[in-house]
Amino acid sequence: MENKTSQEHVHVLIIGSGPAGYTAAIYAARANLKPVLYQGIQPGGQLTITTEVENYPGYPEGIQGPEMMVDFEKQASRMGADIRYGMATAVDFSSQPYKVEIDEEKTITADAIIIATGASAKWLGLPSEQRLNGSGVSACAVCDGFFFRGKEAAIVGAGDTAAEEALYLSKICSNVHMLVRRHEMRASKVMQDRVLKTSNIMVYWNTETLEVTGENKVDGVRILNTQTKEEKTIPVSAFFVAIGHQPNSGIFASKLEMDDQGYIKTVPGSTRTSVEGVFACGDVQDKIYRQAVTAAGSGCMAALDAERYLSAKGH
Ligand code: NDP
Numbered sequence: 001m002e003n004k005t006s007q008e009h010v011h012v013l014i015i016g017s018g019p020a021g022y023t024a025a026i027y028a029a030r031a032n033l034k035p036v037l038y039q040g041i042q043p044g045g046q047l048t049i050t051t052e053v054e055n056y057p058g059y060p061e062g063i064q065g066p067e068m069m070v071d072f073e074k075q076a077s078r079m080g081a082d083i084r085y086g087m088a089t090a091v092d093f094s095s096q097p098y099k100v101e102i103d104e105e106k107t108i109t110a111d112a113i114i115i116a117t118g119a120s121a122k123w124l125g126l127p128s129e130q131r132l133n134g135s136g137v138s139a140c141a142v143c144d145g146f147f148f149r150g151k152e153a154a155i156v157g158a159g160d161t162a163a164e165e166a167l168y169l170s171k172i173c174s175n176v177h178m179l180v181r182r183h184e185m186r187a188s189k190v191m192q193d194r195v196l197k198t199s200n201i202m203v204y205w206n207t208e209t210l211e212v213t214g215e216n217k218v219d220g221v222r223i224l225n226t227q228t229k230e231e232k233t234i235p236v237s238a239f240f241v242a243i244g245h246q247p248n249s250g251i252f253a254s255k256l257e258m259d260d261q262g263y264i265k266t267v268p269g270s271t272r273t274s275v276e277g278v279f280a281c282g283d284v285q286d287k288i289y290r291q292a293v294t295a296a297g298s299g300c301m302a303a304l305d306a307e308r309y310l311s312a313k314g315h
Contacts, residue, residue: 001092001099006106010036011315012306013100013110014081015088016248018045019292020282021116022072023299024306028114029079031307035114036082038102040248043085044069045118046283047292054146056292068292088117093255093275111315112277112306115264116299117248119283119290123241124156128212132239136218139241141165142291145172148238154179154221156209157242163191165242166201176201177234179209179223212239247284256280263287271302277313279305 012028014021017039028035042048047065054062063071077083090101097109121139123129129137138144141155145168153173155166158180169176178195183205185192195201206227213220213233220233247262257265257274264273264280271279281302282295 001090001101001107007109008106009097009109010034011110011310012036012112012114012303013108014038014114014116015100016040016045016116016118016282016284017043017073017083018047018069018116018118018282019072019296020118020299020302021045021114022069022076023296024114024116024281024303025076025081025083025299026072026079027300027303028306029076029081031303033112033303033307033310034080034082035303036084036108036110037076038084038086038088040117041087044073046120052147053143053292055142088251091251091255093278096277098275098278111313112310113279114271114299114302114306115249115252115273115278115280115284116282116295116302117284118295119245119247119287121241122244122246124209124243126209126211129239129241132212132214132218135216136214136237137212137239137241141168141240141242144238145169145240148173150174151237152177152235153238153240154234154236155240155242156181157244158182158185158187159242159244160187160191161244162242163187163195165240166195167191167198169240170198170201173238174200177221177236178203179207179221180205181208181226182206245283245287245290247287249284261287271298271305277306277309279309 012033012035014037025037086102089104092099100108154177156179208224211222220235222233249262264285266285271281279302281298
């Protein structure tokens with residue numbers, strides 16, 4: 001990483017602005033750690049592309065995802081966190097104080113760093129999928145399944161997430177049409193068995209999604225059987241994409257220990273990474289739960305871990 005002309009030192013630097021980052025900022029600010037938070041390219045993170053959130057405790061009437069993230073930001077600001085628009089573009093953890101480059105033009109050094117860069121859902125890349133996103137197309141069955149109670153739904157994917165979400169949807173929707181691109185599933189055997197034994201989940205093998213149909217909201221999905229070459233449209237009100245997530249950890253590659261999918265490894269029961277003084281919270285280190293409330297919880301843990309680390313260091 002090059003040394004930039006514009007430099008600044010901060011006590012605690014938080015990278016990322018979803019529930020994890022903002023919660024870390026609230027706790028760090030209240031502990032007088034003077035956190036500076038860089039929001040990244042999508043301030044508010046994944047919740048800014050969902051509609052209603054009904055499973056975050058404390059909002060009895062539910063709340064719109066983007067509005068909730070504005071509330072998180074306001075609360076962090078009110079506690080004294082310095083929230084800035086900007087993207088971390090490179091890091092150097094080889095010596096302390098650690099360096100983080102922002103927008104390829106400024107270098108920040110920090111006594112402790114909290115990474116909360118989240119993950120992004122993978123999409124099929126169909127124009128219709130993008131056009132109807134939020135109008136029946138979703139990448140989170142746990143978030144949005146409820147809105148399709150008693151309706152027909154399709155889900156694409158064949159891993160553990162797709163299996164888990166198909167089972168979740170089968171309890172809410174009338175039927176779940178599960179679109180699997182090969183002749184077998186990648187999900188664990190136990191999950192596959194559960195899916196195959198559930199009477200209202202229909203599995204379509206060797207199936208490619210050609211298009212999600214509907215004018216302003218989803219009304220069907222056009223599919224192709226890649227073996228028989230037969231094309232057909234299944235009428236559905238919802239189309240869920242569950243083909244995996246991509247942790248936003250690219251700039252930390254070879255700087256921090258990660259698993260083979262790029263999730264940052266943390267010491268169990270903590271947010272400590274393989275580099276002392278660098279903590280990770282939220283979806284960038286969690287491929288199992290991935291909920292706003294669990295991300296917020298781990299953001300709190302990261303701030304407490306950072307506080308303990310700094311006080312042990314005498315900072
Ligand atoms: P995975 O990468 O395991 O699976 C992705 C699935 O999506 C695969 O079946 C893949 O098909 C399919 N897929 C990818 N691209 C496309 C496409 N363009 N069109 C159609 N299908 C596509 O992701 P998951 O999110 O399911 O799981 C990630 C990790 O998290 C895994 O290690 C999983 O075991 C773990 N996990 C564990 C859970 C638990 O223990 N409770 C719950 C959820 C996840 P193909 O098989 O053909 O490549």
